[in-house]
Amino acid sequence: MEILKRKFFENSPEIVARRLLGKIIIRKEKGRIISGKIVETECYFGENDPASRAYKKKNLNFYNRMKEKPGTLLIYMVHNNWLLNIISHRKGEVGAVLIRAVEPLEGIDIMKRKRKTEKIENLTSGPGKFTKSFGIDKSFDGMDITDEDSPIKIIDNEESFKIETSKRVGVREDLPYDCRFYIKGNRFVSKISSRRI
Numbered sequence: 001m002e003i004l005k006r007k008f009f010e011n012s013p014e015i016v017a018r019r020l021l022g023k024i025i026i027r028k029e030k031g032r033i034i035s036g037k038i039v040e041t042e043c044y045f046g047e048n049d050p051a052s053r054a055y056k057k058k059n060l061n062f063y064n065r066m067k068e069k070p071g072t073l074l075i076y077m078v079h080n081n082w083l084l085n086i087i088s089h090r091k092g093e094v095g096a097v098l099i100r101a102v103e104p105l106e107g108i109d110i111m112k113r114k115r116k117t118e119k120i121e122n123l124t125s126g127p128g129k130f131t132k133s134f135g136i137d138k139s140f141d142g143m144d145i146t147d148e149d150s151p152i153k154i155i156d157n158e159e160s161f162k163i164e165t166s167k168r169v170g171v172r173e174d175l176p177y178d179c180r181f182y183i184k185g186n187r188f189v190s191k192i193s194s195r196r197i
Contacts, residue, residue: 081128
């Protein structure tokens with residue numbers, strides 16, 4: 001299976017968020033592999049997206065970060081949890097995709113130790129749970145995950161599933177269309193609130 005190249009992320013955040021579902025995210029840590037299948041994402045846009053950190057350019061740092069090279073990690077803290085976003089946009093635009101949940105595959109013993117829980121469904125079923133299980137923090141901010149030597153990368157994976165959508169979770173104001181995507185029936189999705197398939 002091949003690592004996702006930069007071209008994959010050079011697209012609308014909505015398209016990238018949908019296409020990331022089912023892909024495998026891999027984290028190398030001290031010679032061991034932690035991996036999971038991406039089962040839930042959210043897309044964020046630029047200055048016209050009220051839920052985006054780039055909204056109205058109020059925070060120029062975030063606005064400029066979200067204009068960076070597609071395939072770059074943007075990691076920031078919300079409610080004491082690190083959130084992993086991947087810069088994703090067409091040329092000259094602004095955007096990112098948040099990884100909200102993954103299905104644990106490899107290194108489950110490591111995840112349990114980091115999360116201090118034995119319940120597998122609780123390891124990575126949310127954006128903060130996922131980063132804690134994978135040992136991801138601010139030190140990974142700005143990393144290029146399209147680099148073959150990156151300790152975090154996403155590899156292609158083909159499988160069939162249905163996608164459900166909803167409004168984004170925990171935002172005060174949202175766009176009029178759905179920006180959250182998840183694999184229908186997957187038990188590692190953070191919250192079931194589908195609107196359409």
